[in-house]
Amino acid sequence: MKLIAGLGNPGREYEKTRHNSGFMAIDLLAKKCGTSIDSEKWNALTANVRINGEAVLLMKPLTYMNESGQAVNQAVCFYHLLPEEVLIIHDDMDIEVGSVRIRTKGSSGGQKGMRSILQAMGTEAVARIRIGVGHDRSGDVPDWVLSSVPKSEQELYQTALQDAADAAYAWVSEPIQKVMNQYNIKIEKEN
Secondary structure, X not given: XXXXXXXXXXXXXXXXXXXXXXXXXXXXXXXXXXXXXXXXXXXXXXXXXXXXXXXEEEEEEOOOHHHHHHHHHHHHHHHOOOHHHEEEEEEEOOOOOOOEEEEOOOOOOOOHHHHHHHHHHOOOOOEEEEEEOOOOOOOOHHHXXXXXXXXXXXXXXXXXXXXXXXXXXXXXXXXXXXXXXXXOEOOOOOO
């Protein structure tokens, strides 16, 4: 059993925001698996799927971003999962729109949903797929992450969401280094 959680905020007003990149990517993964994430359990929307013969729980925590660890840790404890059996998909302001970065462990990098998960699980050894949403130059982080990616960047952004979903799918049965080599995509900032 493996767990893949996409992070975001529940509610219609957050649906298309940068902060819901994890929700959007995991919805694409669910679609690839021929399902939708619509069962409620552990303060989350969930779906059980099989990917290349492996049982996988897809999850969208409903606890709001900053408390994502509550939902994720409930599933981890229920299934007795090891940290290496968990993958988190989330937005990242420190990388450009269109970029996808995969890490096997590390700090939260300031992403509060990831911080909540690492604290709840008691380890930084949790793999994550980070989807670039760019950085607000004025420093207004809440307004930035709760805004939509502009039309001029939508094509890059949608490609990154699909790449994140594809990377998560591959992560289930491929070595993480191979997934990183194939799906780590860096978009350079234009001046």
